[in-house]
Amino acid sequence: MDDDMLRVVNLGVKVGDKRVLENINLYIKKGETLALFGPNGSGKSTLMNTVIGNPNYRVFDGRIVFKGKDITDKDTDYRANLGMGIAFQTPPAINGVKLIDVLKKIAEKRGIPGDRIYEYAEYLNMSDFLDRDINRGFSGGEVKRSELLQLLVMDPDFIMLDEPDSGVDIENVALVGEVIRKLLQRDVPKEERRKSGIIITHTGNILDYVDADYGVILYKGKLACIGNPYEILDDVRKYGYEGCVKKCLREFQNLNQNK
Numbered sequence: 522m523d524d525d526m527l528r529v530v531n532l533g534v535k536v537g538d539k540r541v542l543e544n545i546n547l548y549i550k551k552g553e554t555l556a557l558f559g560p561n562g563s564g565k566s567t568l569m570n571t572v573i574g575n576p577n578y579r580v581f582d583g584r585i586v587f588k589g590k591d592i593t594d595k596d597t598d599y600r601a602n603l604g605m606g607i608a609f610q611t612p613p614a615i616n617g618v619k620l621i622d623v624l625k626k627i628a629e630k631r632g633i634p635g636d637r638i639y640e641y642a643e644y645l646n647m648s649d650f651l652d653r654d655i656n657r658g659f660s661g662g663e664v665k666r667s668e669l670l671q672l673l674v675m676d677p678d679f680i681m682l683d684e685p686d687s688g689v690d691i692e693n694v695a696l697v698g699e700v701i702r703k704l705l706q707r708d709v710p711k712e713e714r715r716k717s718g719i720i721i722t723h724t725g726n727i728l729d730y731v732d733a734d735y736g737v738i739l740y741k742g743k744l745a746c747i748g749n750p751y752e753i754l755d756d757v758r759k760y761g762y763e764g765c766v767k768k769c770l771r772e773f774q775n776l777n778q779n780k
């Protein structure tokens with residue numbers, strides 16, 4: 522139990538009247554990183570939004586337990602205070618709110634010195650963006666780096682990253698990968714690692730820089746094919762998502778028949 526980071530139990534989620542997720546079960550231990558794959562519209566972002574407590578995503582079944590606490594009915598602030606962080610796929614631009622103001626608020630809350638913000642901003646090539654309205658007119662790659670900058674200052678224990686490599690150019694993808702490795706303590710010996718995360722990726726490019734402990738496919742609102750993330754990616758490339766899910770199902774049935 523002390524090793525628990527996230528437990529998602531029989532989760533069912535509706536967006537408006539639509540059932541997007543059903544019977545989702547997921548367990549992530551402290552120190553583990555999960556790669557989440559799935560075709561467009563399969564529910565990956567919905568899962569992340571639900572775990573972070575976005576009120577537009579209504580849990581109609583099951584529970585979400587974070588660090589041993591049932592957070593299903595808790596708001597986003599509560600979850601963030603417990604150590605959850607997220608980098609959205611397309612976060613909104615906010616008029617009149619500068620990136621630096623948001624970072625200062627986070628730093629104040631976390632009790633970290635303000636200088637650190639400028640160090641991190643330089644590291645992420647974001648120094649020139651600090652006085653701009655957050656995400657307003659930022660390019661795709663700049664938005665991703667802005668999200669990561671906020672996460673670096675926040676330093677959450679559990680991080681959800683929605684396609685952190687999409688729209689990022691080849692030079693910056695290495696930097697983005699390096700930052701995510703740092704956030705998820707991937708360079709710390711496994712037994713000492715305490716940070717966990719979920720990385721959504723379509724191309725798998727980010728996995729060249731950040732290793733994941735395992736991967737899973739979300740297909741039509743249900744989880745399938747838990748296993749080695751690199752093997753799953755290979756299978757998806759070879760057989761497509763549907764073929765891959767069918768293959769996993771066949772292997773699972775064979776395994777049960779041979780028991």
Ligand SMILES: Nc1ncnc2c1ncn2[C@@H]1O[C@H](COP(=O)(O)OP(=O)(O)OP(=O)(O)O)[C@@H](O)[C@H]1O
Pocket residue numbers: 536537539541559560561562563564565566567568577610
């Ligand atoms: N706010 C919303 N209103 C209506 N439908 C929604 C909303 N959010 C998600 N959905 C629907 O829920 C389904 C899952 O969407 P979601 O964004 O979770 O998929 P995804 O797997 O992240 O897709 P992608 O790979 O394209 O980002 C889709 O059919 C989508 O249209």
